[in-house]
Amino acid sequence: MTDFAAPLADLYRDLHRHPEPAFEETRTAGVAAACLRYSGYEVIERVGRTGVVGVLRNGEGPTVLIRADMDALPVHEDTGLDYASTVEGMMHACGHDVHVAALIGAADRLAQTRHEWSGTVIALFQPAEESGDGAQAMIDDGLYEKVPLPDVVLGQHVGPAPAGVVGAHSGPAFAxxxxxxxxxxxxxxxxxxxxxxxxxxxxxxxxxxxxxxxxxxxxxxxxxxxxxxxxxxxxxxxxxxxxxxxxxxxxxxxxxxxxxxxxxxxxxxxxxxxxxxxxxxxxxxxxxxxPVMVNDPDGTARTNAAFRAAFGDASVLAPGAVSGSEDVGILAAAAQAPLVYWILGGADAALYMAAAAAGTLDSDVPSNHSPHFAPIIEPTLARGVDALVVAARAWLAPQSWEMKRGEIRSL
Incomplete structure (x- = not known):
């Protein structure tokens, strides 16, 4: 990370302190929109009620959509953090604050390195994932009339795996x-x-x-x-x-x-x-x-290979199919584009390994939706930003790329 790391961590703490429920993510959406404008994106607000989309056009090449969800849960936080939720009975218990902060960081990084790639980046901040309504609401509000059709949809979900690891499961990945x-x-x-x-x-x-x-x-x-x-x-x-x-x-x-x-x-x-x-x-x-969330097999192999090249084999996990659910696949299906959605580790690695050795992972490492769920800030945020950038760059073309839309699927 660059010097942007400290402000990004502060931004994450701010998001965690101010959780908002489905379709009421106005403050979070405002933060995302402001950051996208600062990084040079065209910004469209209030897509699907509270959704925000940023578009960065950078010459000929593929269009890559990167998605983060914004909503929190009606959970009373019990983490003891000094940046715990200030909203009674509401908490970012599923890590969507990590997703938002990481996408803000990745969008800025891609903007700062646009001399190295060609194509279009769409940074999408989605409302109401927890209710299962947000992705469809954005589609119904004419999302793909407002932004170019993507050639691929990318995203990540933080979970109770060791911080610093990433990995996508091919085929049916979320139930x-x-x-x-x-x-x-x-x-x-x-x-x-x-x-x-x-x-x-x-x-x-x-x-x-x-x-x-x-x-x-x-x-x-x-x-x-x-x-x-x-x-x-x-x-x-x-x-x-x-x-x-x-x-x-x-x-x-x-x-x-x-x-x-x-x-x-x-x-x-x-x-x-x-x-x-x-x-x-x-x-x-x-x-x-x-719906069942299905990762495109070729896209998954391509993205995991990029992760291994960037982070090393030891940092790329095989997460298997997850019994949790996600609506990000609706964004890909509506565009008839491949989806690649991976797991981002957020647990303290030492705590995770000790619990694994003791056979107490279920009790000692809080999972998503728990009042104790609290991803460690680093290296979770840094790896989250890096993973989004690496995945996007695996699809975006070098600056000299001259192929037309549609040929990306045959690469």
């Missing part, structure tokens, strides 16, 4: 996900006279237990899937049987056929258990939805 809200209906009454009621709590409990059989008995062993009941609520008082109970589910899968099979099984089980209980038809509502 597709559905968030499902279920309401079951009964007939309420006095807890002393259960025979006069249809107990929705017992019904909900039966559904929870039966749902656990889907992955074990309806998904092939070689497939990967998750069905989690993350929320269940019912009742107001110990001696009252309520009229309703509600459940909140998340479903994860790496292929569309498996996802469909799981959804069909959930609906069958919920309706079947309601029928057996003599209860009315339940309500099944599909909320957030993320």
């Amino acid at each position: 597709g996900a559905n968030s499902i809200d279920i309401t079951v209906y009964g007939r309420g009454g006095h807890g002393s006279r259960p025979e006069t009621t249809i107990d929705p709590i017992v019904l909900a409990a039966s559904i929870v237990l039966r749902l656990q059989t889907i992955v074990a008995r309806e998904v092939a062993p070689q497939e990967t899937a998750v069905v989690t009941v993350g929320r269940i609520s019912a009742g107001t008082k110990n001696n009252i049987i309520p009229d309703t109970a509600s459940l909140g589910l998340t479903v994860r899968a790496f292929s569309e056929p498996v996802r469909i099979r799981i959804i069909e099984a959930i609906e069958r089980i919920v309706r079947g258990e309601a029928a057996v209980s003599g209860a009315p038809e339940p309500r099944i509502h599909y909320a957030q939805s993320f």
